[in-house]
Amino acid sequence: AQPNVVILATGGTIAGAGAEATNSATYQAAKVPVDKLIAGVPELAKVAAVRGEQVFQIASESFTNEHLLALGKRVSALVKQADVDGIVITHGTDTLEETAYFLNLVIKSDKPIVLVGSMRPGTAMSADGMLNLYNAVAAAAAKDARGKGVLVAMNDELNSGRDVSKMINIQTGAFKSPWGPLGMIVEGRNYWFRLPAKRHTVNSEFDIDKIDSLPLVGIAYGHGNVADTAYKALAASGAKAIIHAGTGNGSVAKNVVAGLRELRSQGVQIIRSSHVNAGGFVLRNAEQPDDQYDWVVAHDLNPQKARILATVALTKTGDSKELQRIFWEY
Ligand SMILES: NC(=O)CC[C@H](N)C(=O)O
Structure with missing residues (x-):
């Protein structure tokens, strides 16, 4: 048949x-x-x-x-x-x-x-x-x-x-x-x-049959002359995590770092990815001290894919170390 x-x-x-x-x-x-x-x-x-x-x-x-x-x-x-x-x-x-x-x-x-x-x-x-x-x-x-x-x-x-x-x-x-x-x-x-x-x-540890709603995750774009306005607006609108669509190694502008640390202290997950065209490769503590700031890196996931993984992962955990494990494994 x-x-x-x-x-x-x-x-x-x-x-x-x-x-x-x-x-x-x-x-x-x-x-x-x-x-x-x-x-x-x-x-x-x-x-x-x-x-x-x-x-x-x-x-x-x-x-x-x-x-x-x-x-x-x-x-x-x-x-x-x-x-x-x-x-x-x-x-x-x-x-x-x-x-x-x-x-x-x-x-x-x-x-x-x-x-x-x-x-x-x-x-x-x-x-x-x-x-x-x-x-x-x-x-x-x-x-x-x-x-x-x-x-x-x-x-x-x-x-x-x-x-x-x-x-x-x-x-x-x-x-x-x-x-x-x-x-x-x-x-x-x-x-x-x-x-x-x-x-x-x-x-996978995730199962659609056990997921009935998905949390809000936003993306903000890194570029020259950037400010923390978009990140703060996303958090104010209820985003549980913000994907930093960063330049290069997922680098974060001097004018934005303090704002992201403040958002993290309020419980928002900060996830560094890269918007380079051929595919990023962001490593922990490269460019920014992720261990010190309690941030996560998206490794090779582009910003829009990092949003998907963060959205799914947050249905199971709010712990940044667990999130980072998930970003390495998926
Ligand atoms: N090539 C396409 O499918 C793009 C059409 C439309 N913007 C979409 O994504 O649905």
């Missing part, structure tokens, strides 16, 4: 439509319903028995924590069903890396969960969504994709949902991991080269 793959559709450019075939960048996201997406790629029937569910129909920049919770709970329910072998999630590309990492942390299953999007709407010349969707379904249907954590299938690559990030907003090769892809998918077949070393899914 064919493997059963459920396609959970959430919107994005893969469900986008433009006025003309030349509209590769100006179009409306989240227009085409999931049944039409599936009907548009009849070849899907060759690799799996697919059925679709329209979970949301939104552009992914508008994803909230509530969307993450709802999607996560739906995925968790489906992977428990004996008649589901794999899940594909169609998603806008803007926050696809956040949702992929979230699910990688909280879904207790080794069944393949593959996120996919596109950089051009289906109405455009050289639209990339059809092949990406075919590859995602083929990947999710394959037994060899089990146990590798949540995956992202875009542009013939299979990347770890933990590492992958949208690196450019105008090319089909937009999704890259700083540490390289796990594999390739060519003509519907997976070719693996490496495995994730970080804890995920079945080996």
